[in-house]
Every structure is written in C-alpha cells, then in structure tokens.
Amino acid sequence: MSEKKKRRIVEASSESTRSVVISGSSKESKKIKRSTSSDQTKQQVHHEEVEVELRDPQKDLEFFQSNCQELRNIMKDIYEMKTGSSANVTEKITEKRMEAVLHFIAMKKLNRLAHIHNKKARDSTEEAKEKVDVLHLQLQNLLYEVMHLQKEITKCLEFKSTDEDIELVDVDDFYHEAPKEVSNPNITKADIHSQRLARLDWELQQRKSLSEKFKEFQEKKNEIVKEIEQKKEYLESLQPMLDTILQSTLPVQEYLSMPLESIRSQHQMAKLLPRPLYILYVQANAYHEACDENISLKIEGDKESALSDETATPDLDSDSDSDNEELSKSKRRRKTIGNVMEEKRQKTLRKHPLSVVMTIKCKDDVTLILTFSYLSVLQITTVMINMQCGTNASNSSDILSTNTLLKGLFPGDHGTESPNPANYYQLNKLGLNSLSSFISVIGHPYRWVQHLCGLDFLETDGERNDVKPASSISVSHIESTINAIKRRIAARLALNKQLAALERRNITVPSSCQSLFPAKISSKLVSWKLITSEDFQALPFTQDVNEKIAPKELNMFFMAIIEQGSARLKAAVILGLDYPIKVPYFVLNLSWKGEHYAGNNNAIRDMESEVNVFYKEFAVEKSCDHILSNQLQRLLMCLDVYVETESAAKGREGPIEFAKEKMFPRLSRGKDRQKPFNYKNQFGYFTFRT
Incomplete structure (x- = not known):
C-alpha cells in the first residue's frame, strides 16, 4: 500500500487532532501512544468531548460508510490474493491487513465519538425536560391560584344577606308612612345604605305591632271556637228529635211532591259510593239542578253490602287452597285450575254493590236509562244502556239497539276495549x-263514561294501577257528553222514522227542504232493504269502495232500488253509526241500455258526487237528521235528468222513451259529457256544475 493512501486514512479519522502517527514506510509498525496515568485519560476524554462538539455527525456517518466500504474491498482483495497464484502474496496480504487495522482504528474512534455524542444529546434532553417540568409545575400553581381566586370572586358575587329575602314596603310608601325620626329623609335619600337600615328598622316596628294584633285576634278566635263547640253539641242533641219530626212528615212530603227524606237517604248512600261514582253523582246532580230538568239520578244497590265491602283490591295471586287444606285428611275435592281461574275472573270483574242510575228524557216519550257501575279491581267505570220508547217510537229496529246506540259517540270510542x-x-x-266477551255482563267501558266519573288514563303507565279520579275532568265533560247523548238519540229516532218510511217505499222530505227539489219527480223508490256487509262486498260495482270503508262493525249497509220506466238504478248505501255526523255514502249502478257505474260512466260518477259530495246544499240546520231522505230525493231527481237527457240525445234516431219534463239549457257539456244535475230552485231549472 502506498504511503500517500495511508496518510489519507489517518487524517480523515482525526481532523482536529493528530492522534495517530503514520510511519513513512509500509513495513514500519504503527505505534499508538497510550497514556497510563489517570490525568492523561481525563485529558483525552475531555479532548474527545470537545472534538464531538466540533465535528459534524453527518460527515462522521459518511466517513463510517466509506470505511465500511473500504473494509469490504480489502477483504475481497485478500480473498482473491489467497485464492490466486501470484507472487509476493504474503507481503501484499500484510499490507492489506495493516490498511484494514487502520480502518478499524478509525471506526473505533467513530464509535467512541458516537457514544459521547449520544450521551451529550441524552443529557441535553434531560435538562430540557427538567426545565419543562419546572415550568409546568409553575403553571399548575398559577392555575390553582387563579381557580381559588375565581371561587372567592364567585362567593362574593353570590353572597346574599338575610335581609334580601325580606319583602319591604315601597320606598315612596316608606317615606309617606314612616315617621321622620325613623326615615330621616335628609340623610337616607343621599345614602342607600342608611336608607336600607332605616327601612329595616321600620319593617321591624311594623312586624312587632302586627304580632301583637295577631295574638289579640287569636284569643278572640279561641273564644269563638268555644262558642261554636257549645252550639254544635246543642245541635247534635237535636238530631234525634229532628229525625222523629221528619218521619212524621213523610205523608205531607208525598202529598206536596217534596221527597226530602228520599233525597236525604240518597245523599247518605252517596257517601258509600266509590270516588268515581261519587264524582259522577255530584256533578250530574249539580248539572240537573242548574241546567237540565229532564235528567234524574238515583243510587241503587245493597247498602249493607256497600258498608261491609272493602275497597282494597283483593289479592288475585294468592292460591285458594291453603297449606292446611293440602295436608288435611278430609275427603273434599280440591278445586281444579279451571275453577280457580274462573273465581279469579269473577273477582276481577266484580262490580261495586252500589251503582248510579241516570235517566234522560228525550223527545217522542223516549227515556234513556244509563246504569253506571264501578269495577274495583280494574278501576274503570262501565255503563248498561236501556231505552224505553213511547207510542210514537219503536225500539224494535236495529238502529235503536242498545248495543250500538251510543257506540262511537265520540271519535274512536267504541266501548269494546278497556281504556285503562x-x-x-x-x-x-x-x-x-x-273485555269484549263480557260486555253484556259488566257493561260498556266507554271513554266518555270514564271522563264523567273523573277518570283519565292518557298519562297512565302500563305498569301502574294508581288511578286518582278528579272532579275537574267530570266538570269539563258532563255538559258536552249529555248534549252528545241527546243529539245521538234524536238522530237515531229521526233515522228510525226515515228507515221505517223507506221500507214502505216512501221518502219523507222535511218541509224546510221541499223547495230544494222540483215539484214533479218521476222516478220512484221501489225497494229498500237491509243487507249484510258480505252482500255489499259481493256487489260487482262496489269493489273499488270496499278498501276505503270503515270496519263493518261501525256501519250498516242498505240496498235501494229506484225505477224510472225501463231504467233501474241500484244504490248501495253505507250508513255509519255516527249518523248524521258522517253522512251516508252511496254507490250507484244503472241498468238501462247496458250496465253503468262510476268506473265506466262519468254521468253515474257525477250522480254519486251530487249525493256524496254536495250534500251540504240540502243539509240545513233543522233538517240535518233527515239528510238520508234528502240524498235519496236528490238521487231520484238526478235519475230523471239523466234519462231525459239521454233519451233526448238518442231520440233523434228513434222513439223517445222519456219525455222532457225538466228545464235545462243543454243536454250535456264538455268532453266528459257532463249532465245538468245542479238544480236552481230560485229559477226552477237545471244547470251544470262549475
């Protein structure tokens, strides 16, 4: 390895300090000075710590990666030298090893510097965290102090003195009534605090004087109470004498029609009534005395049973057979489960021994008798209905049946389900x-009956059974209920007369409505009969109506047949139990030169509209109960117009079956060939609907 390359490696490992001495020759060994003394070690560590602060970590990383790459290359060269067959391999391998050692030394120093750098970073982080903790603690202390101050401020703002609850007289009244020694207006008017103290002093003086007056009046009251007690004792001693006198005056009461004794006995029995029936009796009796003389009340039942009857609800869950009976050796047969359930049902449906009978006198010598009973266990009131008709009316008709007479008196109140x-x-x-299967035994639990007795179950929970009757409920409903009953009876009587006349094929139009129809009507009613709901649904021309009608229990169905020459009109009539509030509904089918109904003939649809939609034209106030007859009369009139206009239109090609007797401007109008069914009674002719 060349001398230049060795020097570059060592210089890169230590840029600031030269800790490694590189020899000039490749064969010379590298001597690293090591200090054995502790002072030298500390100096070296301090030197490296200083060096870490001067070095760039990114450059150290790059230098570390380059050293690693050089080591890989050296190891690869050594491996190739060992596997090759070139000369002087040993010397080259030695140089490579020396070069690798230098790289390891540089990497070791980098590792040491990295640990020092990591330690410094950790120490600086700890110092920063300590500073943050100190600041956070200071912040919490400040927040606590702020919260404490806010609480103190709130307490100060919410502080109320006891004198604030005292109702003092007005300031103007204070200066007007209080003496000047107390009010001292020269000072108190300028100083609110002094004014407040002066007002409190005046209030104290006033209350002391009132307290003294109260004591005086209390003493007078005690004296008056003693006098009342003495007089009460004297009056109680007179009670037996008065009873004897009343018994001796019974013949005189009967002769003068003044049943004072019977009224007194009724009032005594009223005290034994359950609270709902007592409220009914009191409120209905008050309404009778103040507003309606045609109502009379009477309490019926066993007085002795009412005295011994316990108003507490019996325990229905207790078994009828006790443990002693199970263990007894008697030969009595034990009750079956069916008998036990039947006894529980009888206890549940048991009526109070006393009942209130209300008699309402209506027109045509008709008397309606309502017997109100209270079911103690179910805590509801029921009514049994009886109707007595005079010579002018007959209750043989289904329309006057007591089962349906008051059904639907108010919307949705049919009396078949318990309102509780x-x-x-x-x-x-x-x-x-x-309860529908026991209606004939216990009576109808109408909701209006509960209202008359002060019962209201609108807010009662399903799991609760603590019903508290209120007289205010009875007061608000009794007048409207009695008027509704009278209107229903009058409407049923009028309807009964109409149905009886229709069965005789006679349409009775009231005199107040005769001017609404032409003087001559050729069509005749040839049949009127009662049909069942199944017969109504089986008619082919009522299929579109079956889905819209109310349940059959709330309606009656009739079939009317009207004829005019060869034209035969069938009218299926739906008559609701709440007639005339809900007017009868007509469905028509005409048999004349084919079958015509609302689905295939617009004129038949217009005829249905005349009786079903425009009924208010002949429903005047005095004839509302006769609206059924008026509808049938209009239907006859519309049939005359229809056959006359159709005959006139087709008579151009053949003989005219029906002569023109009515006055109308044209035979038809518009694309749908509208007929002139609208009768103008002021002018006596027919016109078209606009």
Whole structure:
C-alpha cells in the first residue's frame, strides 16, 4: 500500500487532532501512544468531548460508510490474493491487513465519538425536560391560584344577606308612612345604605305591632271556637228529635211532591259510593239542578253490602287452597285450575254493590236509562244502556239497539276495549285478551263514561294501577257528553222514522227542504232493504269502495232500488253509526241500455258526487237528521235528468222513451259529457256544475 493512501486514512479519522502517527514506510509498525496515568485519560476524554462538539455527525456517518466500504474491498482483495497464484502474496496480504487495522482504528474512534455524542444529546434532553417540568409545575400553581381566586370572586358575587329575602314596603310608601325620626329623609335619600337600615328598622316596628294584633285576634278566635263547640253539641242533641219530626212528615212530603227524606237517604248512600261514582253523582246532580230538568239520578244497590265491602283490591295471586287444606285428611275435592281461574275472573270483574242510575228524557216519550257501575279491581267505570220508547217510537229496529246506540259517540270510542292500559296485563294473567266477551255482563267501558266519573288514563303507565279520579275532568265533560247523548238519540229516532218510511217505499222530505227539489219527480223508490256487509262486498260495482270503508262493525249497509220506466238504478248505501255526523255514502249502478257505474260512466260518477259530495246544499240546520231522505230525493231527481237527457240525445234516431219534463239549457257539456244535475230552485231549472 502506498504511503500517500495511508496518510489519507489517518487524517480523515482525526481532523482536529493528530492522534495517530503514520510511519513513512509500509513495513514500519504503527505505534499508538497510550497514556497510563489517570490525568492523561481525563485529558483525552475531555479532548474527545470537545472534538464531538466540533465535528459534524453527518460527515462522521459518511466517513463510517466509506470505511465500511473500504473494509469490504480489502477483504475481497485478500480473498482473491489467497485464492490466486501470484507472487509476493504474503507481503501484499500484510499490507492489506495493516490498511484494514487502520480502518478499524478509525471506526473505533467513530464509535467512541458516537457514544459521547449520544450521551451529550441524552443529557441535553434531560435538562430540557427538567426545565419543562419546572415550568409546568409553575403553571399548575398559577392555575390553582387563579381557580381559588375565581371561587372567592364567585362567593362574593353570590353572597346574599338575610335581609334580601325580606319583602319591604315601597320606598315612596316608606317615606309617606314612616315617621321622620325613623326615615330621616335628609340623610337616607343621599345614602342607600342608611336608607336600607332605616327601612329595616321600620319593617321591624311594623312586624312587632302586627304580632301583637295577631295574638289579640287569636284569643278572640279561641273564644269563638268555644262558642261554636257549645252550639254544635246543642245541635247534635237535636238530631234525634229532628229525625222523629221528619218521619212524621213523610205523608205531607208525598202529598206536596217534596221527597226530602228520599233525597236525604240518597245523599247518605252517596257517601258509600266509590270516588268515581261519587264524582259522577255530584256533578250530574249539580248539572240537573242548574241546567237540565229532564235528567234524574238515583243510587241503587245493597247498602249493607256497600258498608261491609272493602275497597282494597283483593289479592288475585294468592292460591285458594291453603297449606292446611293440602295436608288435611278430609275427603273434599280440591278445586281444579279451571275453577280457580274462573273465581279469579269473577273477582276481577266484580262490580261495586252500589251503582248510579241516570235517566234522560228525550223527545217522542223516549227515556234513556244509563246504569253506571264501578269495577274495583280494574278501576274503570262501565255503563248498561236501556231505552224505553213511547207510542210514537219503536225500539224494535236495529238502529235503536242498545248495543250500538251510543257506540262511537265520540271519535274512536267504541266501548269494546278497556281504556285503562293496566287492565291489559291484569286480564292477560287470567288468560283474557279483552273485555269484549263480557260486555253484556259488566257493561260498556266507554271513554266518555270514564271522563264523567273523573277518570283519565292518557298519562297512565302500563305498569301502574294508581288511578286518582278528579272532579275537574267530570266538570269539563258532563255538559258536552249529555248534549252528545241527546243529539245521538234524536238522530237515531229521526233515522228510525226515515228507515221505517223507506221500507214502505216512501221518502219523507222535511218541509224546510221541499223547495230544494222540483215539484214533479218521476222516478220512484221501489225497494229498500237491509243487507249484510258480505252482500255489499259481493256487489260487482262496489269493489273499488270496499278498501276505503270503515270496519263493518261501525256501519250498516242498505240496498235501494229506484225505477224510472225501463231504467233501474241500484244504490248501495253505507250508513255509519255516527249518523248524521258522517253522512251516508252511496254507490250507484244503472241498468238501462247496458250496465253503468262510476268506473265506466262519468254521468253515474257525477250522480254519486251530487249525493256524496254536495250534500251540504240540502243539509240545513233543522233538517240535518233527515239528510238520508234528502240524498235519496236528490238521487231520484238526478235519475230523471239523466234519462231525459239521454233519451233526448238518442231520440233523434228513434222513439223517445222519456219525455222532457225538466228545464235545462243543454243536454250535456264538455268532453266528459257532463249532465245538468245542479238544480236552481230560485229559477226552477237545471244547470251544470262549475
């Protein structure tokens, strides 16, 4: 190896200090001075630490990589020399080894410098972390001091003196009422604090004087209470004497129609009523005395049973057979599971011994009797309905049936399900899904009945059973409910008369509506009968309506047949139980020169609109209950117009079947051939709908 190359390697390993002496000859050995004393070692370490600060780590890395590459090349050359057959191999290998040793020495120094550099970096990092920790601790201390100051400020701002809760008189009243020795206006008006103290002194004086007055009035009150007690004792001693006098006046009461004794006995029985029925009795009796004389109330039932009856809900989960019965040697047969469940059902559906009977007198000598009962376990009220008709009305019709008489009195209230959500879980334990199968026994649990008794289950949870009746609920519903019942009875009576007349093929139009129809109508009602819902759904021209109608339990279905010459019109009528709030709905089918219905004939569709949509034209206030008859009368009128216009249009080619008797401007109008079904009663002619 050349002398120039050796010198370059050593100089690269130590740029700032020359720690290695390179000999001029390749055969000369390299002597490295080592200091054995500790002072020299410390100086060398200090020298290297100083050198680390002066050296560039990136250049050391590059120098390390170059040394590694040189070592690889030297090892490769040695390997080739050993495997080759050239002369002077030993000397060349020795030179290569010396060169490799120099590279190792340089790498060792780089390793040492790298450790020193790493140690310095670690020490500087620790020093920086310590500074950060000190600063963080100082920050936390400052934050704690800030938080403490903020709390103190908040306490100061939220501080309230006890005198702030005292209601003092107004400042103007204070200066007007308080003496000048207390108010001292020359000082207090300029100083708010002095004014506050003066007002507090005046308040203290006022309260002391009021306290003395209170003691005086309290003494007077005690004296008056003693007098009242003495008079009360005297009046109680008069009670037996008054009872004897009342018993002796019973014949006089009956003669004068003043049943004072019966009223007193009713009031005594009212005290035994459960709270819901008591609220009903009190509120209905008050409404009877103040507003309606056609209502009468009466309490019926066993008074002795009511006295001995315990209002607490019986324990339905307890087994009827005790342990003693199981262990007894008697030959009695044990109750089966079915008998036990039946007993539990009877206890659950048990009524209170007393009930309230409300009698409502309506028109046409019709009397409606409502018997209200309370189910103690289910905590709901039910009503049994009975209707007594006079000579002018008959209750043989299905329309006056007590099962449907008050159904749907208010929207969605059909009286077949319990309004108390907790009853679902109670009945489910007994294997019952609903109360519908026991309606004939316990009565209808209408929601309006619960409102009359002060019960409201809108906010009751399904797992709760603590219902608290409120008289305010009964007050807000009793007038509207009784009026709704009277309107329903009047509407049903009017409807019953209409149905009876229609069965005799007679349409009774009220006098207030006769001017809405022409004087002469040729079409006649030839048939009117009640049909079932299955018969209605089986009709071919009602298929589009079946999906839109309400459940069959809430409707009645009729079939009307109207004839005019050879034209035969079938009208399927849907009559709701809430008539006349919901008007009857007509579905038409005309058999005349083919089958015509709303799906294939626009004129039939317009006829349906005349009776189903424009019914308000003849639904005047006094004839709302006769809207069914008015609809049928309009249907007859529309059939006359239809056959006359069709005959006139087709009569140009043949004989005219129906002569023109009505006045209308044209036979039809528009692309859909609209008929003039709109009757103008002021002028007596028919026109088109706009």
